[in-house]
Amino acid sequence: MDDPLYLRVAAHYRRAIDTGVLVPGARMPSLRTLMRLHRVSLSTALQACRSLEDAGVLEARPRSGFFVQAPRRSTLQPVREPEPGSAAVADPAPYSGIHDRVSDFVARSERFPVVTNLAQAFGAPEAYPREALKNAALRALRRRPEVLVSPVPPQGDAGFRAVLARRAMAAGMSPTPDEILVTHGCTEAINLALRAVAQPGDLIAVESPTYFGLLQVIESLGMRTLEIPTSPSRGLSVDALALAFSTHPGLKAVVVVPNFQNPLGSVMPDEEKLRLVALCEAHRVALIEDDIYGALGDDGQPLRTAKSWDRSGNVIHCGSLHKALAPGMRVGWMLGGRWQARIRMLKYAQSRPNDALAQIAIAEFMGSHAYDRHLVRLRRQLKTQRMLTAEAIAAYFPAGTRLNVPTGGMTLWVEMPGGRSSAAVFDAALAAGIRVAPGLMFSNTGRFDHFLRISCGAPFTAQIEAAIARLAQIVAADG
Incomplete structure (x- = not known):
């Protein structure tokens, strides 16, 4: 044929x-x-x-x-999978100190002018529909000027929650608008979820490595972390988590990013998501799901959430538009499951409802095909930028560098050869005007000090290629 x-x-x-x-x-x-x-x-x-x-x-x-395009350069070996014996979960982090560590990195960043920022995990401003969102906000003000002087419903604008409920169906969920609580981004949602299910001193299981902002939230709440081995290709190890339940019976919650995990970029296979939901349900341990990157897959096919398999309310689902639509608006939401009433109370006590104008404007845009067209453009742009950034790393970094190129999201997790120190590379790169996220920030232990997280959210330019080439020289010199 x-x-x-x-x-x-x-x-x-x-x-x-x-x-x-x-x-x-x-x-x-x-x-x-x-x-x-x-x-x-x-x-x-x-x-x-x-x-x-x-x-x-x-x-x-x-x-x-x-x-x-320029021909593809040589590829790199993938990042090593966790050792088979790593199912023996390490003891809880022996100290808390992620606040101090992150604060130190931020303070050092401010001492040097940053010419090229390879640490920011979101797209460039031009990647988002600025004019469309501005016009939607203006139309909302013309139609409903009273929103500026009227109280907001405690759960958020009803129209926005209705749009979110319709969009959630593509990921296998079927919430009603009344089940959705609007939050100040995904960080507040996770903060509320943890406060709803655990108390200071309680033990929380997280992926290892994991986003340093989550470690900060857990530490700020006076809780402790138990790091679970996580595969660059398959996400959190459900077998290791099962072992953790038997060795640490006091576990109160599991926090996981099943789709395009930060920093690994991994996606849990559906059968593993199902196993994870069933395991947490069997132990009556809350599963808190962060799905902030789920809409950013290359092929545009919706990825199922862990929440889509939840039949008992044991999964708390947290989402946000910070990465996919509007980094400047910090609009998120959550489904509280069987903790919904407590989460609503905590939200009211902690921060009160979000302002309505942003929700109304976003609802208009998300309720139209314009949002789908935007996502198509954003996914294609991120795919190109991710590929070109990965090729530059392969071309310039020293032999022995390892790298996984995920099928979505906007970050790359780079394993440096020879035990290079990410802290030392971070300092030398800053002196050269380049900012990266050192692997030391993504764990309460030092096991990822030889990694870097490099963002590919901005368009790949000659300046970015030159920065990666200079960063490669720094990595080679550190060895």
């Missing part, structure tokens, strides 16, 4: 690229030109270019068209 027409058109240009007729950086013929030359529809022309983009030989540039 003949290949589809769009693949035949794509093959024509793939040959031109492979033979050097179209060189890296060259602009592809416009879609209109392809339609005329090959007598195909706009849909076929676009499919042909998209297939070449997915193959890594073209890149789409906003309002400019498609361009030939």
Whole structure:
């Protein structure tokens, strides 16, 4: 059977690229030109270019068209999986000190002018629909000027919660709007969840490595962490967690990022998510799910949440638009499960409802196809930036460097060779005007000091490539 027409058109240009007729950086013929030359529809022309983009030989540039990419550079070995024996979970962190450590890194960052920031885990401002959100906010003010002088419903704007409930269906959940509580981002949601299920001194299981902000929240609440081995490819080890339940019967909660975990970028397979939900339910231990990156998968297919398998209310689901839509608005939400009433009380006591204007504006945008189109653009942009950043690391970093390239999200977890110190690399990079996130921040132990988290949320430019090349020199010198 003949290949589809769009693949035949794509093959024509793939040959031109492979033979050097179209060189890296060259602009592809416009879609209109392809339609005329090959007598195909706009849909076929676009499919042909998209297939070449997915193959890594073209890149789409906003309002400019498609361009030939430089050939892929050498790849790196993946980050090592946890050792089989690591199912023997380590004792709880022997000290609390993540606040001091993070504060120290922030303070040192402020002493040097940062020219290139490779530490921020969100997209560039131009990646988000600024004008559309501004116009939505203006329309909301014209329609409902009273929102500026009226109390907000305790759970959040009803229209926004209705939109969130509809969108949640794509991830396998079926909440009612009344079950949704709007929060000040995902951090407040996790803070409320932990306060609802645990007390100071209680033990909380987390992934290892995990986002340093979570470690800060747990420490600020006077709780302790138990780090569970986590695979760069499959996420948290459910077997190790099962062992932890038997050796640490006082566990009160498990906090997990099943989809594009920060910093690893791992995605738990659905069968592991199901095992995790069942295990926590069997032990009556709260499972707190952070799904802040779940909408940012390359293929656009919705990833199921752990909450989608919850039948007893034992899973607390936390989400946010901080990464996917509006970093400046800090709008999040949560499903409190069987702790819903307590969480509502804690939210009221802690911070009261969020302001309504942002919720109304976001509801209008999220309730339309404009949000879906934005996500398509953002995912493609992040995929390209992630690939180019990974290729630059492979090209410039010293031999023995390891790297996993996830299929979504906006960060890369880099294992430096020879036990290089992330703290030393952090200091030397800052002196060169480059900011990275040292692996030492992602654990209450020192086991990840030879890692760096590098962001690929910003467009890949010559400045970023030069910064990665300079960072590679610093890593090599540290060895």
